[in-house]
Amino acid sequence: MGARDQHDRSAVFQMDAVDLSSDIVEPISTYRGENPNSVRLAYVADVPVNWCPELGTVLANEEVVDGKSEIGGFPVVRRPMRQWMLRITAYAERLIKELDDLDWPEGIKLLQRNWIGRSEGAEVEFMLDKEQKIHVFTTRPDTLYGATYMVLAPEHPLIERFVTEEQWPAVREYRERAARKSDLERTELAKEKTGVFTGAYAANPVNNEKIPIWIADYVLLGYGTGAIMGVPAHDERDLEFARKFKLSILPVVQAEGKTSEESIGFIGDGVAINSPVINGLPTQPAKKKIIAWLEEHNHGKSAISYKLRDWLFSRQRYWGEPLPIVWENHKYRALDERELPIVPPPLDDYKPTGTGEPPLAKAKEWVRYSGNALRETNTMPQWAGSCWYYLRFCDPQNDERFVGEEAERYWMGGPKPGGVDLYVGGTEHAVLHLLYARFWHKVLFDLGHLSKPEPFQRLVNQGIILGEDNQKMSKSRGNIVNPDDVIDQYGADAFRCYEMFMGPLEQMKPWSMRGVEGVARFLARVWRLFMNENQAGEWVLSAKLKDVDPDKAEQKIMHATIKKVTEDIESFSFNTAISQMMIFVNAFTNAETIPVSAMRTFLILLNPFAPHLTSELWEKLNTGFKAVRGDITEQKWPVYDEALLAEDEIEIPVQVNGKFQGVLNISVAATKEEIINAAEKLPKVKQRITDGYIKVLVVQNKVVNFVTK
RNA sequence: GCCGAUGUGGCGAAAUGGCAGACGCAACGGACUUAAAAUCCGUUGGGCUUUUAAAGGCCCGUGCCGGUUCGAGUCCGGCCAUCGGCACCA
Numbered sequence: 001m002g003a004r005d006q007h008d009r010s011a012v013f014q015m016d017a018v019d020l021s022s023d024i025v026e027p028i029s030t031y032r033g034e035n036p037n038s039v040r041l042a043y044v045a046d047v048p049v050n051w052c053p054e055l056g057t058v059l060a061n062e063e064v065v066d067g068k069s070e071i072g073g074f075p076v077v078r079r080p081m082r083q084w085m086l087r088i089t090a091y092a093e094r095l096i097k098e099l100d101d102l103d104w105p106e107g108i109k110l111l112q113r114n115w116i117g118r119s120e121g122a123e124v125e126f127m128l129d130k131e132q133k134i135h136v137f138t139t140r141p142d143t144l145y146g147a148t149y150m151v152l153a154p155e156h157p158l159i160e161r162f163v164t165e166e167q168w169p170a171v172r173e174y175r176e177r178a179a180r181k182s183d184l185e186r187t188e189l190a191k192e193k194t195g196v197f198t199g200a201y202a203a204n205p206v207n208n209e210k211i212p213i214w215i216a217d218y219v220l221l222g223y224g225t226g227a228i229m230g231v232p233a234h235d236e237r238d239l240e241f242a243r244k245f246k247l248s249i250l251p252v253v254q255a256e257g258k259t260s261e262e263s264i265g266f267i268g269d270g271v272a273i274n275s276p277v278i279n280g281l282p283t284q285p286a287k288k289k290i291i292a293w294l295e296e297h298n299h300g301k302s303a304i305s306y307k308l309r310d311w312l313f314s315r316q317r318y319w320g321e322p323l324p325i326v327w328e329n330h331k332y333r334a335l336d337e338r339e340l341p342i343v344p345p346p347l348d349d350y351k352p353t354g355t356g357e358p359p360l361a362k363a364k365e366w367v368r369y370s371g372n373a374l375r376e377t378n379t380m381p382q383w384a385g386s387c388w389y390y391l392r393f394c395d396p397q398n399d400e401r402f403v404g405e406e407a408e409r410y411w412m413g414g415p416k417p418g419g420v421d422l423y424v425g426g427t428e429h430a431v432l433h434l435l436y437a438r439f440w441h442k443v444l445f446d447l448g449h450l451s452k453p454e455p456f457q458r459l460v461n462q463g464i465i466l467g468e469d470n471q472k473m474s475k476s477r478g479n480i481v482n483p484d485d486v487i488d489q490y491g492a493d494a495f496r497c498y499e500m501f502m503g504p505l506e507q508m509k510p511w512s513m514r515g516v517e518g519v520a521r522f523l524a525r526v527w528r529l530f531m532n533e534n535q536a537g538e539w540v541l542s543a544k545l546k547d548v549d550p551d552k553a554e555q556k557i558m559h560a561t562i563k564k565v566t567e568d569i570e571s572f573s574f575n576t577a578i579s580q581m582m583i584f585v586n587a588f589t590n591a592e593t594i595p596v597s598a599m600r601t602f603l604i605l606l607n608p609f610a611p612h613l614t615s616e617l618w619e620k621l622n623t624g625f626k627a628v629r630g631d632i633t634e635q636k637w638p639v640y641d642e643a644l645l646a647e648d649e650i651e652i653p654v655q656v657n658g659k660f661q662g663v664l665n666i667s668v669a670a671t672k673e674e675i676i677n678a679a680e681k682l683p684k685v686k687q688r689i690t691d692g693y694i695k696v697l698v699v700q701n702k703v704v705n706f707v708t709k
Numbered sequence: 710g711c712c713g714a715u716g717u718g719g720c721g722a723a724a725u726g727g728c729a730g731a732c733g734c735a736a737c738g739g740a741c742u743u744a745a746a747a748u749c750c751g752u753u754g755g756g757c758u759u760u761u762a763a764a765g766g767c768c769c770g771u772g773c774c775g776g777u778u779c780g781a782g783u784c785c786g787g788c789c790a791u792c793g794g795c796a797c798c799a
Contacts, residue, residue: 107712110712111713114794117798121799137798139798219799220797227799228799230799237797238799431794501722502721503722504722507715508792508793514721514733514734515720515721518733522733575721575733578733579722579723586732590750654728655727655728655779658727658779658781659780662728663728697780699727705780706779
């Protein structure tokens with residue numbers, strides 16, 4: 001994939017040139033320029049944040065679901081606060097592109113792509129007067145001639161500069177009302193479009209026509225430039241807005257087989273009309289041509305916009321890593337590496353204050369760093385640790401670096417772009433942990449600390465386990481299953497095996513205590529295969545265990561089990577692996593003698609599923625029979641012999657017209673003619689082919705099918 | 710609204726296009742036991758039907774409708790339902 005080119009470290013923190021916000025990102029410790037907040041990877045911003053009064057902290061966009069906190073479901077309101085941000089948007093392009101070479105479920109890749117939300121289009125300048133211009137972002141520059149008005153987000157900073165005096169009261173009132181609305185009200189509840197005319201006009205760059213400028217809360221400050229051109233003929237939202245406020249509507253894209261008038265409301269690709277520069281061109285070339293025209297006339301350029309916002313990285317809670325920052329004369333600086341790690345001081349009360357002031361602010365002595373410097377009291381969110389713990393796991397004792405270079409190369413190296421070979425986690429992390437960790441990993445990679453640009457090569461999503469009532473487990477529903485209780489009652493092996501036996505790993509499935517019991521019974525049967533209770537009530541090695549060779553049938557089932565378990569582990573089909581081991585145990589349950597060699601093989605197969613039970617039985621065998629060197633976990637994984645699985649005689653289903661009529665037991669060596677002859681004689685078949693048949697199909701070792709009509 | 714996933718017995722689920730329901734749970738019957746628990750053995754998709762019975766026979770059945778095929782739970786097209794994600798993103 002030309003990894004070096006795509007992940008060129010010389011471009012450290014250089015952003016895509018067409019991005020709409022700032023151009024360069026630099027780590028806080030190296031930047032020496034004038035306005036650090038505009039370029040730094042970590043920066044401070046006064047932004048409207050998601051404030052959750054109940055949790056007493058702000059939350060990232062990813063942590064807010066339907067206007068409520070992801071944790072606890074408490075209401076979240078917009079509130080301006082001074083906060084630390086991480087410039088994840090600088091990585092938007094790479095976070096999308098570099099998903100391609102990861103072995104992740106397509107669904108998760110899609111969730112991330114949608115969350116990052118890349119859109120290609122153009123940035124266009126509308127002249128307000130001779131000096132001032134308003135930038136809009138559009139994915140449909142080919143509809144520029146159809147722009148009959150403009151809308152700015154109510155919070156847009158330019159508004160105050162041009163709003164007319166007579167419109168000012170209405171505009172101010174609208175802005176105040178918009179500010180009070182929660183996100184929930186602004187979207188879900190506001191089905192009806194609202195807006196206010198500013199009294200001002202701007203010139204459409206393609207034809208110099210004056211179009212009215214409105215403000216409306218259906219335009220979001222945080223996306224694109226916070227301003228749009230209204231093209232009511234070819235955008236559903238704009239059309240609704242224009243109809244409500246009686247703004248003019250001009251069709252500029254003609255749909256195939258429709259008149260220009262009928263094309264109003266058409267949002268697909270068509271042919272440009274009423275657009276001198278691009279008339280007659282289909283949508284795609286029209287876009288290209290109009291962008292070229294805009295660039296040539298200095299009215300705009302091609303641009304890419306992302307839905308992804310920068311990551312709000314501070315929290316007003318005690319339990320999080322403190323930010324290694326001090327404030328001097330209203331300026332911040334990073335603490336020296338030698339001062340790390342920062343250990344938070346003990347407090348009398350660790351609960352959030354509820355006012356937005358972080359709990360650490362209460363530790364007055366700790367906060368006073370020096371005569372003129374105060375410590376930052378915000379802490380990092382829970383995600384900070386999960387962004388790099390897997391790196392620390394490579395080298396947990398290292399007290400020089402977060403991970404030693406050699407250890408990092410050993411564990412995280414390899415030919416693929418991702419470091420961790422296999423990562424198992426739930427879908428709930430799709431746009432949280434899995435996005436954040438990729439971002440940090442790329443930053444560390446760019447700084448030269450890591451050998452791979454991606455953290456997790458292969459991702460498998462395990463399904464969540466529901467309560468016994470088939471509902472999501474939650475305290476309020478009272479359907480929580482506590483693993484500790486289950487382990488107390490049935491043991492860790494049974495708990496572990498049951499989770500694997502429940503069904504396919506990726507599927508969500510309900511818990512069942514009966515099911516746990518069933519698996520516990522299976523493990524008890526395994527135990528009794530090896531151990532019997534004597535008169536005194538002590539467990540001793542079963543007298544049936546003999547140091548003999550397994551017979552042919554026993555060998556066959558043993559090798560079938562090795563094959564199935566081995567293959568199923570590879571494909572994460574743990575449930576069917578356990579089924580096969582149950583079949584194996586059932587086959588030996590009433591045996592007169594039990595060959596020790598087969599049992600040893602079986603224990604090795606079962607060991608990854610039930611480690612405690614199998615190690616104990618392994619050692620018990622060593623006391624009664626010739627001891628095998630090494631712990632059970634050190635044994636070689638068994639290998640099956642295909643030859644021992646081969647049958648002399650096979651069963652072949654016989655059909656007439658595709659319907660099953662009986663089964664034929666016949667030697668594998670039988671010829672096609674022999675098979676047909678024998679099949680014809682099966683009573684039910686004979687009955688059905690009395691009038692003969694027009695053809696007969698024999699699929700080797702699979703099926704015989706007579707076709708009669 | 711858009712995107713994605715999933716639909717198979719009473720339940721969790723199996724099934725390279727070739728005997729649907731392996732394995733487990735639950736239920737029922739039996740053995741063991743003074744009794745119970747535990748354990749072991751057996752039956753168990755639905756409907757109709759033959760026979761004194763033991764045992765058979767026929768039909769239907771993998772969300773619904775259609776298609777491909779000798780043959781479809783599996784492949785293709787359309788629909789329905791449930792769950793998850795996004796949701797004024799210009």
